[in-house]
Amino acid sequence: MxxxxxxxxxxxxxxxxxxxxxxxxxxxxxxxxxxxGKSLTLRTIAGLERPDRGxxxxxxxxxxxxxxxxxCPSRDRRVGLLFQNYALFPHLSVAENIAFxxxxxxxxxxDRRIARQIEAVHLEGLEARYPAALSGGQQQRVAxxxxxxxxxxxxxxxxxxxxxxxxxxxEIERELREALAGxxxxxxxxxxxxxEAYRFCGELIxxxxxxxxxxxxxxxxxxxxxxxxxxxxxxxxNFSAARAAADGRIEALDWGCKLRVAQSTPATLGHIxxxxxxIRVHAADASNLxxxxxxxxxxxxxxxxxxxxxxxxxxxxxxxxxxxxSDFHVQAEISKDVWETFxxxxxxxxxxxSADRLFLLPD
Numbered sequence: 001m002x003x004x005x006x007x008x009x010x011x012x013x014x015x016x017x018x019x020x021x022x023x024x025x026x027x028x029x030x031x032x033x034x035x036x037g038k039s040l041t042l043r044t045i046a047g048l049e050r051p052d053r054g055x056x057x058x059x060x061x062x063x064x065x066x067x068x069x070x071x072c073p074s075r076d077r078r079v080g081l082l083f084q085n086y087a088l089f090p091h092l093s094v095a096e097n098i099a100f101x102x103x104x105x106x107x108x109x110x111d112r113r114i115a116r117q118i119e120a121v122h123l124e125g126l127e128a129r130y131p132a133a134l135s136g137g138q139q140q141r142v143a144x145x146x147x148x149x150x151x152x153x154x155x156x157x158x159x160x161x162x163x164x165x166x167x168x169x170x171e172i173e174r175e176l177r178e179a180l181a182g183x184x185x186x187x188x189x190x191x192x193x194x195x196e197a198y199r200f201c202g203e204l205i206x207x208x209x210x211x212x213x214x215x216x217x218x219x220x221x222x223x224x225x226x227x228x229x230x231x232x233x234x235x236x237x238n239f240s241a242a243r244a245a246a247d248g249r250i251e252a253l254d255w256g257c258k259l260r261v262a263q264s265t266p267a268t269l270g271h272i273x274x275x276x277x278x279i280r281v282h283a284a285d286a287s288n289l290x291x292x293x294x295x296x297x298x299x300x301x302x303x304x305x306x307x308x309x310x311x312x313x314x315x316x317x318x319x320x321x322x323x324x325x326s327d328f329h330v331q332a333e334i335s336k337d338v339w340e341t342f343x344x345x346x347x348x349x350x351x352x353x354s355a356d357r358l359f360l361l362p363d
Contacts, residue, residue, distance in 0.1 A: 001058070006020040023188055026201065037209075039084070050064075051064060078153040080154070082157045086143040090131050097142050099114055101150040144179065159192070228271055236275050238330045239361075240254035259355070262356040274330070297351070298318050300316040301316070301348050307336075310335065
């Protein structure tokens, strides 16, 4: 099942959506910040918004074609859309909400699909309840069941976990992964959360200001982002202006050091970068140095630290003590177990920027 999208749409205020992509098989992730055009893209595919021009086809059926005047009604597109805010009908029961997208089916077939979806999302015994009597996680399950019950050829997931707490998010993630494992249609997964997109999708497209700025296998986009904007949108936090040095190393101008890198230098070098969880920090004991990394090892002082339940983010100043908590060069994310091994050791500590974890970005 293949979904082929080539659309343009202008909105008041000058925003212009202009995207082209294909999706089939495993879910395709659409990653980007708020206002990038992610939800608008889904709404045009579902038929809730009309593009100004372009073409949308699904499994060979033309859903929209501005050149030939085709604009298939939303109800006939066989597209399931899981809204960010669930959009359940408050006056309908769980079973009635799930049945809503199957109007026109024989009653026995509709009942069979409702029962199958109720079981799939673990809502047995709640068929007669109304949305106001359900928890947020239960409402999410009803919305998912409603999207899947008509057996759509495409499933569009718009920030499906944004309204859930951490516990429910993990639970619903598992259930959605199970549902998608047996799904044979095209699926799009929209998120601004890069970890969610990474877990669910093999391929990603990155949207910014209504345009696709990168596309490809998720490993490639995270390992070698094509530019500064994509690196930032995929979660990188450490950047320095850079230039090639005569000795083959890269000079990180903002970090005040020269670095050996594994990547070949682009013709128009602009920045060097490293992800926070790829930085190694430890006490200054030389026995801690990793072979092959010591060339990119520097003394560092702690400017500030923030703690999460299992990880610590360290804001580090290289070469000399920090003047204040805002005076830092890089931030590193480490486990609390590692943090406990050196947090009481005298400073300076050592920071290591492994050559094969650094990446170079064109100007």
